[in-house]
Amino acid sequence: MSIAAGTDLGRALCIITGASRGFGQAVARHLSQRVSPGSAFVLAARSGNDLRSVRAELLQEYAGLLVECVEADLAHAEGQARVISAAKQCFSADMDHVILVNNAASLGDVSRYTRDFTNMAEVDSYLSLNVSSCLCLTASTLEAFPQRPGLRRTVVNVSSLCAVQPFPSWVLYCTGKAARDMMFRVLAEEEPDVRVLNYAPGPMDTDIYASAKSRTADPNIRRSFTAMWDQGQVLTCDESCTKLMKLLLDDSYVSGAHIDVYDV
Template identity: 65%
Template sequence: MSSVLSGNLGRVLCIITGASRGFGRTVAREMSVLVKPGSVLVLTARSGNELRTLQTELTESEAGMAGLRVETVVADMAQMEGLQNVVRTSEEAFGEGIDHLMLINNAASLGDVSRCVTSFTNMAEVDSYLSLNVSSSLCLTARVLQAFPQRPGLRRTVVNVTSLCALQPFRSWVLYCTGKAAREMMFKVLAEEEPDIRVLNYSPGPLDTAMQVEARTNTADPSIRKSFVDMFDQGQLLTCEASCAKLMKLLLEDNYTSGAHIDVYDV
C-alpha cells in the first residue's frame, strides 16, 4: 500500500513481451518512471534493433541515471528457447530489494484477417498462430511464476493485454478472436487458482498502431473493414500513450478484481 500511496509500483522486476514497438514500447517507457531505483525491466521482442534502441533510450533517461536497469532478450516467443532465455535473464537480473514481480503479456499478432472461417483447413497454420498467441503466454507465465514463487515481501502481478475481440466475434477475424478469448480465459483461471497473484486482463482499445493499418487494409469483411476505416478517418483511434496511462492508473490503484476484463473506456 505504501508504494501505491507514494505513486510508484515499488522496486520492480518487470517483464514486457512485444516491447519493441506499439503498445509494448509505450508500456516500457511509462513503467520506467513509475518504479523505484534499482528496478529492472526485461524487454523482449523479435526485433533486436528496435529493442536495443529502446534500451539505450531508457538507460540514458532520468530513470536510468537514477538506477533503473534495462535488459533485452531478442526472442521468438513461439519457441521454447525464447521462453527459456527470457526466464534465465529475469532470474539473473533479480536483485536484492526487488519487492514486486510483474509480467506484461503484450506480444500478439493479428493473424490473417483476409479470410473467413471456412478457409482455414491447414492445421499447421492454425497451430502456428495459436503457438505464438496462446501457448507462449501460458508457458511463459507458468515458467516465470515457477521461477519466482510466492514468498513474504514479494508482490506478483500478471497483466494480459486483451481485446474486445475476446468477448465479441468479428467476421474474418477468427484467429485473432479465438486467440484473445482463449488467452483471457487462461488468465481468469490463473486468478482463481492463485489468489495471491494480481491478474488483470486489460483491453487497451483501438490503438493507432501498425496493427490498425493492417486491419484497415486486409480485413475481408467489408463492414468490419469500414468500421476501422471510419474510426481512423474520424480520429477515434487512441494513442498508445493515452491507453497506457489508464493501465498505469489501474496498476497503481490496485483495486480491480483479480482476473477481471477491464476496458480502457471503463477506466
C-alpha cells in the same frame, strides 16, 4: 518492504513481451516512470535493433534502471528460456514486485473467413505464438519467482474487445484473445496472491491497426476501422498506457477481470 499501492509500483522486475514497438514500447516507458530506482526491465521481442533503441531511450530518461534486451521468438522453448534466464539474472533479493506484461501477439490472417482455415499447421502456428507461449511464459515466471513475504506478483494480459465480441474474418485473433482471457481468469482463481489483469487497450495507432484497415475481409469491420481512423477516434499508445498505469497503481480491480480502456 512492499511499497503501498497508489504511490508507485515499488522496486520492480518488469518483464514485457512485444516490447520493441507500439503498445509494448509505451508500456516500458510508462512503467519506467512508476517504479523505484534499482528496478530492472527485461524487454523481449523478435526485433533486436528496435529493442536496443527502446533500451537506450529508457536508460537515457530514467536513472537507476537495469535494462536487458532479449531477442527471441517466444513461440519456441529456447526463446522463453532466454527470457526467464535474463529475468533471474536481473532480479535482486530486495525487489518487492514482479510484473509480467504479456503483450506479444499477432493479428493473423484477417483476409479470410472461418470456412477457409483448413490447414491445421497454420492454425497451430498462430495459437503457439498467441496462446501456448503466453501460458508457458507466465507459468515459467511464476515458477521462477514464487510467492514469498513482501513480494508482489502482477500478471497483465493485453487483451482486446475481440476477446468478448466476434469480429467476422478475425477468427484467429478473436479465438486467441478469448483463450487468453480465460487462461488468466483461471490463473486468478488458482493463485489468489497473484494480481491478474486482462486489459483491453482499445483501438490504437499501431501496425496491427494499419493491417486491420487494409486487410480485413469483412466489409463492415473494414469500414468501421477506417471510419474510426478518419474521425480521430483511434487512441495513441500513450493514451491507453496511462489508463493501464492507473489500474495498476490503484490496484482495486478484481483479479482476473477484463477491463476495457473506456471503462477506466
